[in-house]
Amino acid sequence: MMEGLRSKIRVAVVVIVSAWIGFLALYGLLKPISNGCIMTYMYPTYVPISATDGVSSAKYGLYLYHEGWKKIDFNQHLKQLSGIPVLFIPGNGGSYKQVRSLAAECDRAYQGGPLEQSFYQEASLTPEEGGKDMDIAGFQLPNQYTSRLDWFAVDLEGEHSAMDGRILEEHTEYVVYAIHRILDQYKESRAAREREGAAAYGSLPKSVILVGHSMGGFVARAALIHPRLRKAAVETVLTLSTPHQSPPIALQPSLGHYFSQVNEEWRKGYEVQTTQTGHYVSDPLLSRVVVVSISGGYNDYQTKKLLHISG
Numbered sequence: 465m466m467e468g469l470r471s472k473i474r475v476a477v478v479v480i481v482s483a484w485i486g487f488l489a490l491y492g493l494l495k496p497i498s499n500g501c502i503m504t505y506m507y508p509t510y511v512p513i514s515a516t517d518g519v520s521s522a523k524y525g526l527y528l529y530h531e532g533w534k535k536i537d538f539n540q541h542l543k544q545l546s547g548i549p550v551l552f553i554p555g556n557g558g559s560y561k562q563v564r565s566l567a568a569e570c571d572r573a574y575q576g577g578p579l580e581q582s583f584y585q586e587a588s589l590t591p592e593e594g595g596k597d598m599d600i601a602g603f604q605l606p607n608q609y610t611s612r613l614d615w616f617a618v619d620l621e622g623e624h625s626a627m628d629g630r631i632l633e634e635h636t637e638y639v640v641y642a643i644h645r646i647l648d649q650y651k652e653s654r655a656a657r658e659r660e661g662a663a664a665y666g667s668l669p670k671s672v673i674l675v676g677h678s679m680g681g682f683v684a685r686a687a688l689i690h691p692r693l694r695k696a697a698v699e700t701v702l703t704l705s706t707p708h709q710s711p712p713i714a715l716q717p718s719l720g721h722y723f724s725q726v727n728e729e730w731r732k733g734y735e736v737q738t739t740q741t742g743h744y745v746s747d748p749l750l751s752r753v754v755v756v757s758i759s760g761g762y763n764d765y766q767t768k769k770l771l772h773i774s775g
Contacts, residue, residue, distance in 0.1 A: 506568040507533040510561070511541060513616070513649060524638045525619035526645060527560055529567040543660075545653040547612040549646050549669050553639060555678025555706075556626035560617035562677065567615035574612040611666075613673075618642050625679040626711060629718030632679070636686040640693050643672045647697065673700045681706025681757070682726070688753065689729040696752075703757045 510527040528545075530536060550570075552563035618639060625631045650668050658664060676684035681703025688698050709727070714720040733750035 506564050507531060508561070508564040508568070509536065510617075511536075511538045513542075513645060516645065516648075523621055525560070526642045527617050527619065529563055529615040529617060531568045531571040542649065543653050543656045545614060545650055546666050547614040548673065549650070550613050550615050550673040550675060551639070551642060551646060552615060552617040553635075553674065553676040553680030553683050554617070554620060554622075555676070555680045557622050557624050558620075558677060558680065559622060560619040563615055563617040566675065567613075570613045570615065616642070616646055616672075625683065626713070627719070628716045629720075629722035632683060632686065632719070632722050635680075635683045636690060639674075639683055639687040640690045643674075643687065643697050644694060646672050647694075671697055671699045673702070674698055675702045675704070676706060677704045678706060682708065682723070685730065685755075686722075686726045688750070689726065689733060699753055701753065701755045703755070705759050706757060708757065 509530040509532065511530055513526040513528060515522065515526070528542070530541060552560070552566065554560055554562055618635075620635055620638070623631050623635070625635055647669060654664060654668060674684040674687070676682070681701075684698075684701050684703065685708070687693060688701060709723075711719045711723055730750065734748045736744065736748055737746040738744055
């Protein structure tokens with residue numbers, strides 16, 4: 465009888481210890497993480513870029529991000545384009561407005577760093593409302609960089625690109641168009657300035673930096689090997705939490721097929737070009753393309769959820 469009691473006690477101890485270890489492990493996984501970020505304020509304006517005739521995906525849109533609390537004339541603003549173009553591609557069910565965090569911080573970095581929180585509040589109020597009587601038009605911050613980043617974003621209607629390969633193909637087609645449209649917009653902006661007598665400054669950009677979030681990163685890679693993409697129109701790609709090898713859930717056969725097709729073209733893109741007899745012709749087609757892939761674990765998943773909710 466005593467032996468049976470000891471066995472029950474041992475079992476109870478093992479159960480309690482196991483439950484305690486499991487609780488500690490679960491707490492370590494789910495415990496709140498201290499927020500080391502500093503709150504920033506964004507005043508986004510999305511300037512629409514006019515579409516050219518014959519665009520196959522007219523339901524989509526292209527926007528230029530502008531950071532600032534003052535209203536601007538869109539046409540005049542576009543005339544001043546002279547920075548480095550960056551195109552943001554949202555992911556599955558994402559919004560083009562998710563570009564605002566990256567674009568706003570890049571703009572502040574170009575302007576010399578983030579301003580004190582009180583500046584935005586005081587500048588947006590009249591003296592009667594408690595704001596400062598300052599000349600906003602003449603206010604300028606020190607410039608730390610020789611060129612600024614001009615952030616563009618594609619509006620893909622929040623479609624679920626992780627569900628169907630045909631949607632991915634449509635997104636890729638539009639992103640290729642958007643890349644060309646952005647580069648053409650710089651030419652149009654310079655021509656407009658010259659017609660008004662302004663002196664030409666700087667060189668026109670020849671390529672666009674692509675930044676893709678989630679499935680948008682795969683769309684960026686697909687656009688890079690698209691047969692209609694202009695030569696050297698993209699030389700830098702940054703992907704954020706992108707599934708590169710295979711789709712997260714291949715609900716449609718077209719999804720797995722498209723992933724295989726794009727990845728196969730990328731493998732070919734890193735092969736040295738030779739003749740049938742084996743003589744060297746040129747370096748790999750993708751040898752000059754810089755690809756940076758950033759991903760994360762559970763904490764990154766929490767951030768991604770917030771990004772989708774806020775977007």
